[in-house]
Amino acid sequence: MATDGAPPRRQTGQLKTPKGTRDWVGQDLLLRDHIFQTITNVFKRHGGIPLDTPVFELRDILAEKYGEDSRLIYNLEDQGGELASLRYDLTVPFARWLAMHSNVKQIKRYQIAKVYRRDQPAIARGRLREFYQCDFDIAGVYDPMIADAEILRVIVEVFRALQLKIRIKVNHRRILDGLFAVCGVSPDKLRPVSSAVDKLDKAPWATVRSELVEEKGISEETADRIGEYVGRNGGMRDMLKVLTADEGLCANSDVQAGLGDMRLLASYLEAMGIPDVVSFDLALARGLDYYSGLIYEVIPNDANVPAQVGSIAAGGRYDNLVGMYGKSTIPCVGLSFGVDRIFTILDSRRTKGNSELTREIDVYVMAVGGKEFDGLLAERMAVATQLWDAGIRAEFAAKVKPKLLQQFNAAGETPLAVILGQDELAAGQVRLKDARVTDRDAGQKDRGRLIARQDLIEEVKRLLSVTSPA
């Protein structure tokens, strides 16, 4: 609302970022970059190739991929031209890229980028409307479950590197579909039932049961049979034993095929040394439409992390998604890290410093002088320039005549200081002070050692190469 008498062009709208979004700056950003770098290193260790796609896609590309969650997609306004929407995840853009590049028969690709969901934000828990995903996907025809096992191995390596204890819950879409069918669910209701079961990590069974019966039109008997199954979870080998003994269940061909996959997976996880972190959980459903085989979700396994954080990585196999774009399909299995949630957990462990906005500079260039001191600005600029030319991080006070105390304060934690004086400069000399060397008696009066100006770069490089100066 404009107010009469307000200064011209001054705005009265709210001064904030849009709902569910945030700025990242300084130390926070450096921690986030550390997470990205750690994850990228693991992706590369497994032969990953980077991909970057536009932040928005043609709206058709996103259609019919996300089931009930499609309502959370952000659309761009129709400004004449194409209809487009912000990407909801990185999987669909990768599938679209694969469909456009049918010459690519096998690839491990990774992508680290922001995705967008018009969900109810909960910033303290790391749930935002704009958030980063780090995805790693293996596309191509291979022998069954080998790529799937490698994906789970990637998960373990990433969280080991981040020093975060985890548990991976796995399940299989064909087992779930077969199980629902055995319980009496008709084929057209498989996805809606799956969506309801997917809510079991946030809601108790009673709530899910009433959704099944009242909203999805499932009979009470069928719902109770489902309830019995989805309560089961345990180690891979134990669960395989129990389910294989269930003759009614195993008569279903989907269940048979799924259990075959899970047996292979169990042996591959053992070969890769990671059977213990994986549990087989029949309640895991994953909401998205496109999964066709193994599905998984990673949750923190750490008493210090509140359970409400939810999953910190998830994914699954989607063999038919690429085929939806009208060309031949290519089987894929993939994984997505929820970086903002991982950030929230790691951030809570960090000891916070005084300032989140600390710059990192190696050398501060200052000047001192008596009554006729003119500030030596051109000389400070010339010395900083010499340092920059040598690739050294340097600053000086952006004032013509800075006071001595101002300069010392601005130098802050900078390890080295070059101190210029008129007489020394005339003699071809500068003073170099190592602020990391504490001299109790000297303090701020310590103006450093006199060295020849021509030796400055060499001497600065020598001092910076010493981590703990004598």
Add this chain to the structure above:
Amino acid sequence: MATDGAPPRRQTGQLKTPKGTRDWVGQDLLLRDHIFQTITNVFKRHGGIPLDTPVFELRDILAEKYGEDSRLIYNLEDQGGELASLRYDLTVPFARWLAMHSNVKQIKRYQIAKVYRRDQPAIARGRLREFYQCDFDIAGVYDPMIADAEILRVIVEVFRALQLKIRIKVNHRRILDGLFAVCGVSPDKLRPVSSAVDKLDKAPWATVRSELVEEKGISEETADRIGEYVGRNGGMRDMLKVLTADEGLCANSDVQAGLGDMRLLASYLEAMGIPDVVSFDLALARGLDYYSGLIYEVIPNDANVPAQVGSIAAGGRYDNLVGMYGKSTIPCVGLSFGVDRIFTILDSRRTKGNSELTREIDVYVMAVGGKEFDGLLAERMAVATQLWDAGIRAEFAAKVKPKLLQQFNAAGETPLAVILGQDELAAGQVRLKDARVTDRDAGQKDRGRLIARQDLIEEVKRLLSVTSPA
């Protein structure tokens, strides 16, 4: 359009990225990352702190910042809630952040992120609707023109590091405004006239003159006086001499103030060792509304780069922008690199390899055997796991029984191969082959050296540390 008889859920929409956007993959992405890393290093050398902002802002935040170019802003659909638009540049989000953090009195911030403009794309020339900007801005009260000179110094350092010859055109908004006033332009027409003059890098004077006279309602006499001035450019010192001698021009207080700034800038550029790359060009106007002092544009100065590429970096001083958000203002000067255009130039210099999708792996784990060979999958997995645990980049064929030739082909350019055989494994041994060592007589028959399995990691690390093996 749905077609009867088409397979279910198969889509018939166009399979492409939205107009003016593109995917980035493999070698292209690595070149782009090299550009980002080079620029980031220079930003950090000057004390830069990273900032990341959301890809969309509240629509009000972007309003009245971009003059005639506002029509190029992408809006998000009104889906109930806040009205938002994709960011058009990184300057306005930074100004919004400064306005929200009035405790920050001085900062050098950098941001590397995508921005969005609904412009006519020209992909071959590197002009896209989604493109990266790399911004560096210095905010705070300092003595005049010191920060401005440092920004120009940052430009020179970045392009030196990228080995790209450039010329920086500079001008001053107050000189331009004063000059237009002296020529007879009324205050309400300063910005429209400036917008028209800004087109001089793409259009001849005759075109701009007719826009001034026919569209902007400027008299022919005034237009001709403007035309005389905007044809002038040259070295800083030469131009200062010529303009200072123009008494009619210097009677204007804006011109006086601008020339004072330019005199300071000339001396600071000399102290920083970069006077020669800068030319003072009265035709440079910059379209954006928010500039208030020095403005500049960087163009390639290289016979091999076509002139149509346009500016590859640009920026200026904007002292009043932050104040538009209703709180106290903070003076800023900043700079934006057009990374996609820089990419286009550097990419044309690159010699292209056979594949843009090369993965980088250190060790390929394979297996060989006779008639009863079962593929040794679990063993290959276990050895790869051992390598991954040691942080070594490793792969194996995702097949139960891979053929020998398949494995050698898949290994490709991988420097090392671990070759497993049933008998050797039983004896606690594996074969290790360094593919970089060419043995003409052996070729593919060379199965490497037998080593104890327990020495594998140590031996692999030793070989990988040797850049040119004997």
